[in-house]
Amino acid sequence: MDRPPLPETEVAEELAAVRPDLVQRYAAELPGARAAVLTRLWRALAFEPLPWIADRTPGPVLRLADGRRLRGPHPDPYATTSYVTVVHLDGLAYDDPARLMTDLAVPHGSAFAAELGHSVASLALSRANQPAPVDEWPTHDWEWEQRIVDGHPFHPNCRSRPGFSVAEQLAYGPEHRPVVTLGSVPVGADESLVTGVWPDELRDGGRLLIPVHPWQAAHVLKRSGDAPLDAHPLMSLRTLALPGGPHVKTALSARLTSSVxxxxxxxxxxxxTLSAFGETLAARSDGLLHVTRTLGAATANSPDLAAVLRESPQTYADTEAGERVLPVAALATTGLPRSPVWLAEFTRLALVVCLRLLESGVALEAHGQNLLVVLSRTGAPLRLVYRDLADIRVSPERLAGQGIPVPELSGRIVTDDELTLRRKLFGSLVAGALAGTAGSGAALGAALAAVVPELPRTPDLRALLEQPLPTKALTLMRLSPELSGDQWTGLPNPLVLEPGPSDQ
Structure with missing residues (x-):
């Protein structure tokens, strides 16, 4: 199953064999891809509590524990529209993030450097295989998702896909716009766990037909699937849209960005249970939030063989009125977010809905993939759509205080810890979806400043306004395999852009 990370030269060699027409474009995209990944890495070095960075001084200059100094441009932790092209380690210039991480020679750095090299190569490949831009907005839901070429806006492993050959990236990566043929594996109903309603078309007598991604079938299950289904990959790669039907979330036991x-x-x-709870939440949102329903879910009691069938978010757009629904991560492809007025309107909608939910006891993981927005014919933000409730956080204490029935949940989802709840929402929504849409700290700060005076002054809002903004320390997590769970850091509050302690 494991395959060495693909360095730039190996990708070029494979590309020459499977898509020779892209070789020159790939080479031309490599410098920009290195800068895009270096930008994300420099942000992490500047703001994450990495144990081998002893001091950060204005300039900025980072002093390492061994006495070396790392110098780069002043970092904007919320920037997605400008690139860092070079940083200096003890006076030596680096434009390649993988080479920089190798020469830093920190614990677990060599493995991370390999991932960075893979991220650069895959990003250059993704950019090389893009069509000429068009002014028309997409028609199908998967077309919006396939516009997102660069992946995670702040993670250095934004396009890291270890285990995927060049041919597999072209065949399965959503930004390459393929049609993917899913297979299905028959499993006895008595050997499975099923929740919701599993459709008749995915049954064969007393057996369930569990949709399987072709990569998973080849590399993990070591078998081909039956009853093929043609589908379009969405931005998460493992979730695909069946034309005219639901979205299918498949198991994919590969490390993409950070997670398997x-x-x-x-x-x-x-x-x-979560799906029914989502309907309860949507009913209390004054029509501003829809939550996609889980239609059915099944597993052969293994994380390697499971699938979830979910409503398409398109269900919640009035297409006759010209409405469109698209992931927040795709907003930057529309041209709309560059208007301060539009950005303030979208920020207002997102904060009103999500802060109200947080006060009630639910912290959404509202990053640009899970959170979608319904736009009017003219592009005005009307409503939100949320999908994939698997990693929200729910506070029984807050729910009870609001008179909301507490669902029968257990495990990591359930917590009354205020810091955990606020990190989940603020890190995904403000430091993620809103920052990625704004494109800079100045634009994000202006949008927040225009909106927050209108919002109820709840303890959660005060925490958002007065404390450093929490975000996952994604590079620290990749360099700390001995630590389990999420690690966090605090970014300068976008309203004041002054550094704060990193433990909030």
Whole structure:
């Protein structure tokens, strides 16, 4: 199953064999891809609590524990529209993030350097295979998702896909716009866990037909699937849209960005309860929020063989009125977010809905993939759509205080810890979706400043305004394999852009 990370030269060699027409374009995209990944890495070095960075001084200059000094441009932790092209380690210039990480020679750095090299190569490949830009907005939901070429806006492993050959990236990566043929594996109903309603078309007598991604079938299950289904990959790669039907979330036991994308038995067991709870939340949102329903979920009691069938977010757009629904991560492809007025309107909608939910006891993981927005014919933000409830956080204490029935949930989803709840929402929504849409700290700060005076002054809002903004320390997590769970850091508050302690 494991395959060495693909360095730039290996990708070029494979590309010459499978798509020789892209070789020159790939080479031309490499410098920009290195800068894009270096920008994300420099942000991490400047703001994450990495144990081998002893001091950060204005300039900025980072002093390492061994006495070396790392110098780069002043970092904007919320920037997505400008690139860092070079940083200096003890006076030596680096434009390649993988080479920089190798020469830093920190614990676990060599493995991370290999991932960075893979991220650069895959990003250059993704950019090389893009069509000429068009002014028309997409028609199908998967077309919006396939516009997102660069992946995670702040993670240095934004396009890291170890285990995927060049041919597999072209065949399965959503930004390459393929049609993917899913297979299905028959499993006895008595050997499976099923929640919700598993459709008749995915049954064969007393057996369930569990949709399987072709990569998973080849590399993990070591078998081909039956009853093929043609589907379009969405931005998460493992979730695909069936034309005219639901979205299918498949198990994919490969490390993409940071996580191995399997589907736990725990999440299958909770899926129906969470789906019903999502409908309750949407009903209390004054029409501003829809939550996609989980139609059915099944697992052969293994995270490697499981699938979830979910409503398409398109369900919640009035197409006759010209409405469109698209992931927040795709907003930057529309041209809309560059208007301060539009950005303030979208920020207002997102904060009103999500802060109200947080006060009630639910912290959404509202990053640009899970959170979608319904736009009017003219592009005005009307409503939100949320999908994939598997990693929200729910506070029974807050729910009870609001008179909301507490669902029968267990495990990591359940917590009354205020810091955990606020990190989940603020890190995904403000430091993620809103920052990625704004494109800079100045634009994000202006949008927040225009909106927050209108919002109820709840303890959660005060924490958002007065404390450093929490975000996952993604590079620290990759360099700390001995630590389990999420690690966090605090970014300068976008309203004041002054550094704060990193433990908030």
């Amino acid at each position: 994308r399997d589907i736990s038995v725990y999440s299958i067991g909770l899926s129906a």
